[in-house]
Amino acid sequence: MGDAKRNTSSSSSGSDEEIRAQVAKAVEEVKELQDKAASFVSRAATDEQSLRQRAQSLDSSIRRLRSQLYSLLSSKALDHKLAEKLEEDLQRATCVLVDGEAASFLPGKSQGGGFLRMFLGPINVRSSSKDIQLKVKEEYNAYRDRTALLFLIFPATLLILRSWIWDGCLPAFPVQAYQAWLLFLYTGLALRENILRVNGSDIRPWWIYHHYCAVFMALVSLTWEIKGQPNCSQKQRGVQLFLQWAMMQGVAMLLQNRYQRQRLYTRIALGKAKRMDVVWGETAGVDGQLWILCPILFVLQGFEAYVGIQLLTTAFIGVVSEWQVSFCGVLLVLMAVGNFVNTVQTLMVKSRF
Amino acid sequence: MGDAKRNTSSSSSGSDEEIRAQVAKAVEEVKELQDKAASFVSRAATDEQSLRQRAQSLDSSIRRLRSQLYSLLSSKALDHKLAEKLEEDLQRATCVLVDGEAASFLPGKSQGGGFLRMFLGPINVRSSSKDIQLKVKEEYNAYRDRTALLFLIFPATLLILRSWIWDGCLPAFPVQAYQAWLLFLYTGLALRENILRVNGSDIRPWWIYHHYCAVFMALVSLTWEIKGQPNCSQKQRGVQLFLQWAMMQGVAMLLQNRYQRQRLYTRIALGKAKRMDVVWGETAGVDGQLWILCPILFVLQGFEAYVGIQLLTTAFIGVVSEWQVSFCGVLLVLMAVGNFVNTVQTLMVKSRF
Ligand SMILES: CC(C)(COP(=O)(O)OP(=O)(O)OC[C@H]1O[C@@H](n2cnc3c(N)ncnc32)[C@H](O)[C@@H]1OP(=O)(O)O)[C@@H](O)C(=O)NCCC(=O)NCCS
Ligand SMILES: CC(C)(COP(=O)(O)OP(=O)(O)OC[C@H]1O[C@@H](n2cnc3c(N)ncnc32)[C@H](O)[C@@H]1OP(=O)(O)O)[C@@H](O)C(=O)NCCC(=O)NCCS
Structure with a gap:
């Protein structure tokens, strides 16, 4: 019937x-494409699986050999x-395994999985390509650069306007907008750092915890009432300290970024994996900077600790009695101590080589 | 020298x-493993690249053929x-291309990229395995189930305690804890939905925007001062309405989840890709439920719109004059209208088949 109908039509056949x-x-x-894609996906999955097994078994046999070596010794x-x-041979093998192309087939660092899972679900954020891993790291640095500047400018503007225009009394809205921005920012940093970690970065867990603390602090500070006149400058003492702390964070971030960007570039330029640098003594010339940065x-x-203690004092002598103030005070002191301890530990690890 | 030294030691050689x-x-x-891994990674990248090009060129040639067809017609x-x-042939080919194994090699939906990039940086959250995509979707549903219950229980508890124990006056802390939880929850949902979209879900952009609005609302509500006695119940009218809206959201989510889970399971059981269902008329028997769910x-x-208008009224007659109240009111009305329009559009699209 279709044929009959088609013949009646006058189309150019x-x-x-x-x-x-x-x-x-x-x-x-x-x-064809569908078949090709299906076979590619399943083949890649099989290959990946076998690489993963191989990497894991090599990893454990190196561990075994190392402990054998110690007991023999x-x-x-x-x-x-x-x-x-x-x-030394084993160390070198470990370096290749952990920093080379095979690294992405070793089981990821488990820490941080929780935070990412909570926000993103069971999605894989690990990249098996070294190039992409490097790109992610560079983007993270660029992100930090951008935010570090804002970190300085935003609270500085608030504090300047406060004394020049606002007559010593911060209006609530801009401060809260700033706090909301901080919340967003720290959440982003924490997520990105977890992703870096999953992708093989050696970032110390503390620096991530530090950002969890900062997230909490921003959240709590949002609920903290910004009181107005009369007696404004006294009531707003806490807020003011908070802003000063934030500016100081900006300075720290800028310095740290400068150092870390150079570190990354030197590393890329050398074309060498990081652990190898350290083990084989090629510390790439930026560690000198560390001794200027650290003081x-x-x-x-x-x-930071001083601001924390000031907050606690204002809370306890009853000038500002909200729980938010003491909570932020405690967090700040904790963060200061943690930062100090971890910076010292980093220095100690580095000076061992 | 090493040899000499070793010989002097009495070790069992x-x-x-x-x-x-x-x-x-x-x-x-x-x-060996390092070489294998490197060659696997580079081979996979090449294969992927060629599949990607092929998929894209086929996609555009199907488009071209379709427009040719129309102009000939x-x-x-x-x-x-x-x-x-x-x-019909072309439609079928599109289905295979867009829903089959090759789908992951088509360029992703760009919408949502911005939000994800903002939080995560340039990391790839697309999975090329259908199984994982399905797992992500299931986990998303499970997450929503868990939260929907809390959505009901949390504000309900607050409201009950308010009238039974707290004498009509909500204390600030539990309400703020609840608002912080909402903020966290909606951010997670928005991130997950963006990930689903990148992984090929057909979720309408509005449902994601809806969650952005909810994120904003939670953020703003955190800065909203919870006033106490005297005249508490009047001053807290806004908060109370907010909690009622939240409970309603819980009910909506529970219903929606029930429906959507069944939809997913039917789809998995049929082992068919979604678009094919629709095109080939196999609507899998859950669409009947839609006509009960939608009313x-x-x-x-x-x-939702009513709560929004109530908030606006309390703001304008001056009972609670904070900007947060009117802002939340406007957002709620917007969300209600958007939800309505999009639900109607979904129904219209479905009833066309
Ligand atoms: C001390 C310090 C300069 C050392 O930096 P470093 O030389 O890069 O330290 P490590 O060699 O241990 O770094 C290991 C990894 O962690 C990362 N890392 C180190 N400190 C980090 C930090 N504070 N935040 C994020 N990432 C960090 C490095 O980039 C590196 O990543 P990689 O493995 O992907 O290359 C750095 O940790 C720092 O600036 N800490 C102080 C931060 C601080 O106190 N800020 C608040 C001031 S109040
Ligand atoms: C109307 C409704 C039931 C239709 O659901 P549906 O039949 O799944 O709609 P579609 O076929 O258009 O779904 C397409 C995709 O979007 C997803 N989706 C639809 N609505 C969604 C929503 N509100 N949130 C998240 N995802 C949604 C579906 O799961 C599906 O995903 P998939 O392509 O990965 O399988 C649903 O959109 C809904 O419940 N909307 C009302 C929500 C609402 O108003 N909530 C607040 C009440 S005040």
Whole structure:
């Protein structure tokens, strides 16, 4: 019936045929692509699985060998010199395994999984390509640069306007907008750092916890009532301290960024994986900077603790009695102590090489 | 010299040899693995690239053929019957391309990229495995189930305690804890929905915008001062309405979840891709439920608008004069209207088949 109908139509059967053939070809090609894609996906999954198993078993056999080495050494069954050489071989193998292309097939660091899972669900944020991992890291640095500037400018503007225009009395809205921005910012940083960690960064867990604390602090500060006149400057003492702390954070971030960007670029330029640098003594010339950076960081951390204690004092002598003030005070002191301890530990690890 | 030293030590050179061989083997194997991993990664990248190009070119040639078909048809150069058949072929090919294994090689939906990028940076959240995509979707549903219950219980408890224990006057802390939880929850939902969209879900952009609005609302409500006695119940009218709206959201979510979970399971059980269902008329028997669900949703949306207008009224007659109250009111009305329009549009699209 279809044929009969088609014959009655006066269409040029040339173009009929042509488009029919083209459509058939497209359909055929789609099927082909579908098959290719399916086989690619399943093949890649199998390959990945086997690489993963292989990486894991090598990782554990290196661990086993290392402990064997130690026990042989302690029972004096092995020559010291040989043991050292073997130890170095194993170390080098570990470096290749952990920092090379195979690294993405080792099980990810579990820490941070919780936070990411909470926000994103069971999605994989691990990239198996070194290039993308590097891009993510660079973008993270760029993000921090952008925010560090705002970190300085935003609270500084608030404090300047306060004394010049607002007569010593901050209006609630801009302060709250700032706090909301902080909340958003720290959440983003915490998410990104967790992603970096999953992608093999050696970032210390504390720096991530530190941002969790900052998230909490921003959240709590949002609920903290910004009181107005009369007696404004006294009632707003807490807010003022908070803004000063934020400015100081901006300074710390800018300095740290400068150092860390250079560190990354040197590393990329050298084309070497990080752990190897350290183990083989090529510390890439930025560690000198660390000895200038750290004293400044210590001063800033001291100031952080000072702001925390000031907040606690205003809370306890009853000038501002809201729980938010003491809560932020405690958090600040905790963060200062944690930052200090972790900076010192970083320095100690570095100076060991 | 090393040799000389080793000979002086009284070690059993058997175990010497053995561990030396084992370490050498491990080092060798790590190198092998490194090479394998590198070649796998680069091969996979090439394959993916070519699949991506192929998918994109097929996609555009299908588009081109379709527009050719239409122009031939409108210039009456093609038989109607044949055109219909070809159109169906093309539709089927599109289905395979867009819902099959090849789908993950088509460029992702760009919408939502901004939000994800803002929080996560340039990380890829797209999965090329259908199984994982399904798992993400299931987890999203499970997450919503969990939260829907809390959505009911949390504000209900607050409202009950208010009249039974708190004498009509909500204390600030639990309300603010609730608002913080809402903020966290909606941010998570918005992130997850964006991820689903990147992974090929057909979720309407509005439902995501809706959650952005909710995020804003939670944020603003955090800065909204919870006033106490005297005259508490009048001053807290806004908060009370807000809690009632939240409970209503819980009901809506529970209903919607029930429906959507069934929809997903039917789809999985049928083992068919979604668009095909629709095109080939197999609507999988859950659409009947939609006609029961929607009237309830309309009632809830009406209530949402009502709460919004109530908030605006309390703000304008000056009972509670904070800007937060009118802002939330406007947002609620907007959300109600948007929800209504989009639910109607969904129904219209569905009833066309
Ligand atoms: C001390 C410090 C300069 C050391 O930096 P570093 O030399 O990069 O330290 P490490 O070698 O241990 O770094 C390991 C990894 O953690 C990252 N990292 C270190 N400190 C970090 C921080 N504070 N935030 C985010 N990432 C950090 C590094 O980038 C590196 O990542 P990678 O493995 O992906 O390359 C740095 O940790 C720092 O600035 N800390 C002080 C922060 C602070 O106190 N801020 C608030 C001031 S009150
Ligand atoms: C009307 C409604 C039931 C239709 O659901 P549906 O039949 O799944 O709609 P569609 O077929 O258009 O769904 C397309 C996709 O969007 C998803 N989706 C639809 N509505 C969604 C929503 N509100 N939130 C999240 N995802 C949604 C579906 O799961 C589906 O995903 P998939 O492509 O990955 O399978 C649903 O949109 C709904 O419940 N809307 C009302 C929500 C509301 O008003 N809530 C507040 C009440 S005041």
